[in-house]
Amino acid sequence: MNDTTNIKRQFLNSLKRGTGEAYLLLKSNPNIDFSNHIIKGVLNIYAYDGQCESDRAKYIFDIISISKQKDKIRKAVLQGLATEQNDTWNLTHLFAIAKLYAQQNDTEVKQAIYDRFLNNPIEGSDWVGAYEILELDGLNGLFYVAEKFGKHIEQNPDDWQDDWIIKRFQEENKKIKVSEQLKKKAKTNKFIHIYLDNIKRTKTSQENHRTKPTKYKDIIDEVLNSKPFISFIRKRNLTDEEINQVAKRLIDETDKSNIERLLDVFDFYKFPYGSQIILNFAKQKRTSKNRIVENAIDALKHLKSKEIRNFALDKIQNTKNPIDYFEILVSNYKSGDIKLLSAIAKKTNDKHKIEQLAGIYSEIYKANKTKECTEPLEILYNKMNCAIHRKGIVEILIENKVLSDKIKREIKFDCDLQTRKLTK
Incomplete structure (x- = not known):
């Protein structure tokens, strides 16, 4: 395997991981054609979680900017933007890259963004591209997005929309009275009117179906009966008194389903009454019927003892x-x-x-x-x-x-x- 092949492999490995090594390799090897690998990074967001991580558009665009094959890569951007139908996050990635071209006065790519928005959208992802249009054209971009949604709703009357796009735009443009501007525009644009009416119906439906929060007697009742399971732990901080109440109940509890729930609290809080109790749970035989062992192991990360360390080392060295x-x-x-x-x-x-x-x-x-x-x-x-x-x-x-x-x-x-x- 020659040096060029090795460098290209190293480049693609870095590109997939998203590290700066790819940029540095391209810069130090100007005579190597990396364009096919760069195009892979254009068409695919290699992030571990495309939804949670920030987009990689600037990263890819910086690499494109020092490539000698800019025209070839730009064509791939246009082609990918027009044809991506399988992956929502690949499409968001393409819109984000295209926006950077548009911000450099590339009118063809800007038009491609407008043309693709809500044109044969990926199911469940009709919003993709809206934010790029808002960034590029502000209030006029919002009018365009609202009109496109209105046309889509007219053809698909069972569709529903919420107001997150409007809210986000308002948060970022505090000097604009966004709702007033949309209502004013809706008087002469039936599609924006359709869009706003749809949002209003969605809000009404959500209000009618909103469940009232459950009231619990105390923290034990909440831990044992909350739905979804234990989600309240992530929403608020328990007091020391509440933690102690849960710990005392765990010591006395015999029902395995309740033990599982009570233990889960100590994934987030240190168990206050000695580590041996939790370690004993962790040493039980695993079963598919409950998560007692798993939850106990999670709780051990807050506790320290020689026996706990020996337990961990033994398991690390001797389990699958x-x-x-x-x-x-x-x-x-x-x-x-x-x-x-x-x-x-x-x-x-x-x-x-x-x-x-x-x-x-x-x-x-x-x-x-x-x-x-x-x-x-x-x-x-x-x-x-x-x-x-x-x-x-x-x-x-x-x-x-x-x-x-x-x-x-x-x-x-x-x-x-x-x-x-x-x-x-």
Whole structure:
């Protein structure tokens, strides 16, 4: 395999992960044609989670800007924007890239954005492209979006729309009385009128079907009977008194379904009455009928003891799914664990497990500041395609003063714009 093939492979690997290495490779190898790989990055958002992560448009556009094959890539953008029908996040990615062309006065690409919006939309994704039009043309863009939705609703009377697009535009344009402007426009534009009427009917329907919040007797009643399961934990902070009440009930509880729910609270809060109780639950035999063992293992990350650490190390070294037990090391990490963490990181190649490790290792090294974080975190940095967790890893490396020169150069061109700011 020649050097050019190796460099291209390295480039595509970086492009998929979203690291700045791709930009640097292109810049230092101007005579190599990377265009086919760049086009892959245009047509596909390789993010681990295209919905949660920020778009990679600026990242790809920066790479395009130093390519010698700009015309070829631009044609691919237009073609992809017109034809993408399978993946919502690929389409949002294409709209975002196209917007950057339009902002550089590329009128053909701008027209392509308008032409594609609500034209044969992906099911459930009729909103895609609206925000780009609003960014490009402000209130006139909103009028266009509203009119297009009105025409779509006239052809599809069972369709429904809410007002999130209007609200978002209003939040970003506080000097404009957006509702007043739309109502005024609706007097002479029947399609905008149809759109606004549809939003009004949607709001009425939502109000009529909104369920009243359930009232509970106390925290125990809420934990055992809340729906969806335990979601209230994420919505508010429990008091020390409430945590103690849940813990006392867990000690006395015999119903396995209730134990499962009570234990889940201690994924978020430290169990206040000794670690052995939780460890005993974690040592039970796993069963598909409940999540007692899983929830107990989650709770152990807040607790520290020699026995808990030995339990974790034994499971990590002797089970098929060692990753399930790594979180226990958040409170039970010791110098030298770098060998174990690095070994598992090296062996892990499944993208979901890499993502899981990135989250856990980040928690471990946030709680245990040490220069030993370097090797395991760099291994994950070079494997993962989640920009959110990669930013967290870079922050930990910086905090521990072990950020390598290589990564420091790369983050200036990372796909995540917040990661780029870490160079400061």
